[in-house]
Amino acid sequence: MLNIIKTLPNPKPSRRQFVLAAAAIGATLVVGFRPTFSRAATTAAAQPLEAYIRIAPDNKVTILSSQFDMGQGAYFGIATLANEELDAEWADITVEGGAGNPAFYGNLAFGGEFQLTGGSSSMTSSWERYRKAGAAARMMLVSAAAAAWNVPANEIKAEKGKLSHASGKSATYGEMAGAAATVAVPADVPLKSKDQWTQIGKADVRRYDTKAKTNGTHQFTIDVKLPGMKTAVMIHPPLFGATVKSFDASKAKAMKGIVDVVATPRGVAVVADYMWAAIKGREVSPSNGTTLKPRSAVPPTSSPSTAPRRRSPAKPSPATTAMWRRPSPPPPR
Amino acid sequence: MEKAFASAAKVIEATYEFPYLAHAALEPLNAVAMKTGDMIEVWGGHQMPDLYQFIVSQVAGTTPDKVKLHVMKTGGGFGRRAVFDADVVAEATAVAKALDWKHPVKVQWTRDNDIKGGRYRPAYVHRVKAGLDASGKLVAWNNHIVGQSILTGTVFESMLVTNGVDLTSVEGASNIPYAVPNMKVELSTMEAGVPVLWWRSVGSTHTAYAVESFLDEVAEAAGKDPVEFRLAMLEKSPRHAAVLKLAAEKAGWGNELAEGRYRGIAIAESFSSVVAQVVEISMPKGGDLKVERVVAAVDCGTVINPDQVKAQVEGGIGFGLGAILQEELTLTAGKVDQENYDAYTPLRINQMPVVEVHIVVTDAAPTGIGEPGVPPIGPALANAVYAATKKRVRVLPFAKGYSA
Amino acid sequence: MITVNINGTVREVDADPDMPLLWAIRDVLAMTGTKFGCGMAQCGACTVHMDGQPIRSCQTAIGDVGAAKITTIEGIGGKVAETVQAVWAELDVPQCGYCQSGQIMSAVALLSENRKPADGDIDAAMSGNLCRCATYHRIRGAIHEAARRLEA
Numbered sequence: 001m002l003n004i005i006k007t008l009p010n011p012k013p014s015r016r017q018f019v020l021a022a023a024a025i026g027a028t029l030v031v032g033f034r035p036t037f038s039r040a041a042t043t044a045a046a047q048p049l050e051a052y053i054r055i056a057p058d059n060k061v062t063i064l065s066s067q068f069d070m071g072q073g074a075y076f077g078i079a080t081l082a083n084e085e086l087d088a089e090w091a092d093i094t095v096e097g098g099a100g101n102p103a104f105y106g107n108l109a110f111g112g113e114f115q116l117t118g119g120s121s122s123m124t125s126s127w128e129r130y131r132k133a134g135a136a137a138r139m140m141l142v143s144a145a146a147a148a149w150n151v152p153a154n155e156i157k158a159e160k161g162k163l164s165h166a167s168g169k170s171a172t173y174g175e176m177a178g179a180a181a182t183v184a185v186p187a188d189v190p191l192k193s194k195d196q197w198t199q200i201g202k203a204d205v206r207r208y209d210t211k212a213k214t215n216g217t218h219q220f221t222i223d224v225k226l227p228g229m230k231t232a233v234m235i236h237p238p239l240f241g242a243t244v245k246s247f248d249a250s251k252a253k254a255m256k257g258i259v260d261v262v263a264t265p266r267g268v269a270v271v272a273d274y275m276w277a278a279i280k281g282r283e284v285s286p287s288n289g290t291t292l293k294p295r296s297a298v299p300p301t302s303s304p305s306t307a308p309r310r311r312s313p314a315k316p317s318p319a320t321t322a323m324w325r326r327p328s329p330p331p332p333r
Numbered sequence: 334m335e336k337a338f339a340s341a342a343k344v345i346e347a348t349y350e351f352p353y354l355a356h357a358a359l360e361p362l363n364a365v366a367m368k369t370g371d372m373i374e375v376w377g378g379h380q381m382p383d384l385y386q387f388i389v390s391q392v393a394g395t396t397p398d399k400v401k402l403h404v405m406k407t408g409g410g411f412g413r414r415a416v417f418d419a420d421v422v423a424e425a426t427a428v429a430k431a432l433d434w435k436h437p438v439k440v441q442w443t444r445d446n447d448i449k450g451g452r453y454r455p456a457y458v459h460r461v462k463a464g465l466d467a468s469g470k471l472v473a474w475n476n477h478i479v480g481q482s483i484l485t486g487t488v489f490e491s492m493l494v495t496n497g498v499d500l501t502s503v504e505g506a507s508n509i510p511y512a513v514p515n516m517k518v519e520l521s522t523m524e525a526g527v528p529v530l531w532w533r534s535v536g537s538t539h540t541a542y543a544v545e546s547f548l549d550e551v552a553e554a555a556g557k558d559p560v561e562f563r564l565a566m567l568e569k570s571p572r573h574a575a576v577l578k579l580a581a582e583k584a585g586w587g588n589e590l591a592e593g594r595y596r597g598i599a600i601a602e603s604f605s606s607v608v609a610q611v612v613e614i615s616m617p618k619g620g621d622l623k624v625e626r627v628v629a630a631v632d633c634g635t636v637i638n639p640d641q642v643k644a645q646v647e648g649g650i651g652f653g654l655g656a657i658l659q660e661e662l663t664l665t666a667g668k669v670d671q672e673n674y675d676a677y678t679p680l681r682i683n684q685m686p687v688v689e690v691h692i693v694v695t696d697a698a699p700t701g702i703g704e705p706g707v708p709p710i711g712p713a714l715a716n717a718v719y720a721a722t723k724k725r726v727r728v729l730p731f732a733k734g735y736s737a
Numbered sequence: 738m739i740t741v742n743i744n745g746t747v748r749e750v751d752a753d754p755d756m757p758l759l760w761a762i763r764d765v766l767a768m769t770g771t772k773f774g775c776g777m778a779q780c781g782a783c784t785v786h787m788d789g790q791p792i793r794s795c796q797t798a799i800g801d802v803g804a805a806k807i808t809t810i811e812g813i814g815g816k817v818a819e820t821v822q823a824v825w826a827e828l829d830v831p832q833c834g835y836c837q838s839g840q841i842m843s844a845v846a847l848l849s850e851n852r853k854p855a856d857g858d859i860d861a862a863m864s865g866n867l868c869r870c871a872t873y874h875r876i877r878g879a880i881h882e883a884a885r886r887l888e889a
Contacts (some may be wrong), residue, residue: 067381070358070410071833072645072703073872076638086877097404110492115382118415118531120604120701123637127699136499156379192694203640206829213834214825214841216810221363221405223769224376226437228364231764233443239667240451240526256753258414259436264427266420271428274764275773276440276756325524359774359782359835359869408772408835409869446773640829644875648832651871674779674867683860685873 028038028179029055031137052098052133053082055141059161059174061088063130064098066105066115067122074122076207078130081123084199085134085192086171090208130189135189137180144179145171230259233278235268235320241327244268252281252319261320268322283319337473337515341464343491344473346556347547347633349461350728351480351539353662354454354532360408361447364425367437368393373400375423378407380415380636384488388419388724392426403515411652412531415489416452437507445672453662454532459506459543463725464515469555472513472567476506476543480520481529497522501531505540505603505708510573511566512546527664533652537708541727542657545599550725557661559598559716560586569610572632580630583691593617594625597716601708604701606633608646612686612713616721622715622731624654624686632693634700642702643690649706655680656709659732741802744768744812754800759783761799762809770810770838774867781866784839785809791846793865810838817887818845824883832870840866844880853884 030051063082067074069214075095083093098105099115104183106112108129109121138158145163146153148171157164164170199205212218247268249261257277262269272278334417338344346656348540364377366389373393379385379402388399407414429438442450457480463695464473482499484490493500499518507518553561560581578599581587590596591614600609613626629646636642659678663670672678714725728734739750743766746806752761762771762785764793771794774782778793786808813822821844831837840863847854847862859880868876 001661003720047395065404068382068404068410069380069406069837070378070380070414071407071831072778073638073641073832074703075406076641080637097379097382097402097406099402099404101381102383105382114384116415117380118412120606120703120705122703123699124605127635139605163492174602197564201636201639203638205638207641208829209834210826210829210831213831213837214822216768216838218834219405219769219770220438220440220835221365221377222360222408222773223364224439225767225769227367229367229437229439230432232425232440233437234424234446236438236446240528257473260432262428262431264424264431266424267429269424269428269431269440271432271438274760276760276764277775278441281461357869359772359780359867361773380765407833409833411869442774444777444779644829644832644872646872648871651873652869655871674775674778675777675866679867679869680871680873681864682873682876683864685871685877688874 011026020056020229029053029137029140029181031133031140041298052104052130053086053137055088055137055173055177055180056179059089059092059172061093061252063087063093066098066107066129067126068097068117069095070117072122073207074117074208077123078126079208080127080199080205081130082134084197085131086138087159087161088207092161093208095209104177121208131191132189135191136186139186140180140183141173143183144176147171147183148179164181230271230273231275231278232269232271233275233282234266235270235282235322237267239323239324239327242324243327245323245325247320248324249281249320255281255319257281268320270320281319334473334475334515334517338462338464340472340476342467342661344462345465345550346460346462347725347727349459349539349546350409350734351457351459351542351659352729352733353456353527353529353664354538354656354660355448355662356409356411356413356452356532357448357674357677357679358407358411359408359411360452361444362413362421363439363441364422365437365439366425366429368429368434369649371395371399373426374403375422376403376405376408376425377425378414379404379422380410381419384417385419385422388423389426392423408604411533412535413452416530420450420452422686430634444674448677449669451528451529451715452530454538455483455527455529457502457539459539461543461547463547463551463554465551465555466723469557470726471513471551471555474509474513475517477519477520477521478502478506479521479523481694482524482529483521483529483531483535489736491723501536503540504537505537505601506544506601509544510570510602511563513566514571514573518616518695521595526667533649533705534704537601537704538653538656538711541599541601541708542711542715545601545709546715546725549597549712549716558587563600573602573607574636576600576609576630576632579691579693580609580611580628583630583689584613584628585714586611586725595717595720597713597717597718597720599709599712601712602703603705603708606631606700606702606705606711608632608705610709610713612717614714614721615715616718622718622721624684626687626689627710627713628689628691629709630693630708631702631705632695633702633705634695634697636692637699639692642692643736645689645702646690646706649704651680651685651712653707653710654684654686654714657683657714657730659730672714683731739799739802741799741807742804743807744809745806750799752799754798756799757795758785758797758802758807759794760798762794768809768811772835772838774839778865779867780836781835781843782838784842784866786813786842786846789846789849791843795868810842813842813845815884817848820883820886821845821848821879824879824886828875828879828882830872830875830879832872836866836868840868840876844883848880848883848887850860852887854880
């Protein structure tokens, strides 16, 4: 979103030096970066949130993304960078959002001091970091296999989630993850040259997260369901900056499914057991907005079968009404 | 500057108006907050996690280390989930707290909350003035931009606002790639009570339109072909020149078009990537404008996945086209007039052109791709519409600023 | 209690008859593939099938469903649906994916009635489904490709 990259042409960590850190959590290998001036190396074990890549005994590879994905495919891009070097099976890869430590997830295109997705900077920020994390994890898996099989590391092949040696020995990444977590973190992590790439730049590498978006299983925030969870809808002030003076929710509170109606600094919340009750408890917002009544003509939805067919709602009177304090004028500058 | 204009053989001038725009992502804003023991957990589209963690801790009355964020992938965003006061995230926390943390709480905005909820692409006005010498060379360029600052008063102010100039107000105008001997870009920052925010491709949503559609007028005043005119000023910007040439070549620029078909071209750099687009429209006499085809060329450094680069340019074109054609957020006496997709109208499939994307092969490090597909579509379309009608659209969206 | 036939199963739904089918599906029957986008039949994210026809579940009261058979994204099957879903994935149509359940429901309904839709047919059948990521170019391509495969 910001053109800051232009003014910060070198998107490498300039203020922080990064070293690789790794830890075992059970038999899971965790690879991340740790600022040199930061806490002891054991910190990563105590804070798995700081990791970039987790490899579990069941071969599941979880990549923790510093960048948020709102649909543009940042997770897929970051997974491609890590997996170019790691070479796991795509079917085993998932990506989760990492958060909670700017020292690890700071956006390098913005100086690395804080975590932000924006300015179309996700690949710029991740370009070296995630390839290095993938390469380090792979080197550690290879080292562990070399030790276990008593063969030189450079004779071991690591591809498609499997380690193998000409002697016939082989293991999956998951099987070796626990041992790999105990080997020394490589000080130097060489990256593949462009001619060795099998994933970066290849159109036949497809988004790992598409299938769930074609069968309704992909989970968005709206789909989060927790035991005992309540759903709230908001009544916002009709003018920007206005605040709640008072509200009358006596009618709403008597309605089925309503838990409570509460004021917050940003407006009045109608809280209910489920969404429809919350909507009815709000019914008509003081800004005259109604979410229920189909208003003007439906846009080009052609076929009559897609046109609205619903019970004609009784003209609703507000179940919750609010009075607002006008916004105070902005302070002079 | 004044001298350059005074001695110019020809001076032309135009004013452009841009409306407020809403992000209007399909998943209305939402967040879920819960407290277990002394830990607060919040699920949501956490685009600025450190800041949200801090704001949640403030609202909850605890410390940031007692806040755990679950970052969810969201149903769109386009900038709206990176908001300085963590709006819906703060709301979910506040509501759960008001209920004494007895229940996990999901705050789910309805569409009217979302469209009326503020944080719009600011409205802007550009006045652009150009001076040509007797040979038709562009010798003076003045672009005065008026609008609200997105970043003043936010945590980003110290980083991105210099001497009162918000970089996001002028990006794409203050750094045009063309060699112009006398150039001045001015900014007047206005205050208004309407909260504003970055909207996919930010400053370039308006600067590219003003610069590139006005440049088309300048080329015409100089009696030059729009591609040749630009290329002559891009000798020191080989990357831009290559992208412009690629788009022109792939689109068959200069070839004769079928009856009732017209073309326009534009190029814009944003987020360190360069995108050029050639738009082909059909416009039968007295008939409606239809955007038929867009040929895009892009240089975004090393490509991580070419199919996804194409997807982002295709989507950026559709996203930008909706805004240019028909999106506008208006206010009456301080209240937002639109509240749903019947009145705030993103592009629909019947308006989507065929899109062809061509990628420049390079060894340079990767640059942006989520946003750079958006800026050129507006001016390229405006230039095609001029080719068809000899009318310049200077008030956006087209639904308002163009009448056939 | 309201009885509905959904995804081939008869279910008892504890809801007021005015509850939109959308919220009954999501909150009572706990199937979240059908999405809320606008609440007034403007975006198509909530599209489901009623006796094979696409409807906007946010504008259909659960009490009005009666004996009609409802199918959601979780319940679609058969050759047309499987082909559409497979092509959608192969062509990487979705970006954020939020609208795609609705897009697929509309596309399956279209291809079930019209095995060889022209662009104009696609516009007519799909223009009620908004995609803010504007994946329309690929949606159109995927419908044509699915039609080609269904013909083969």
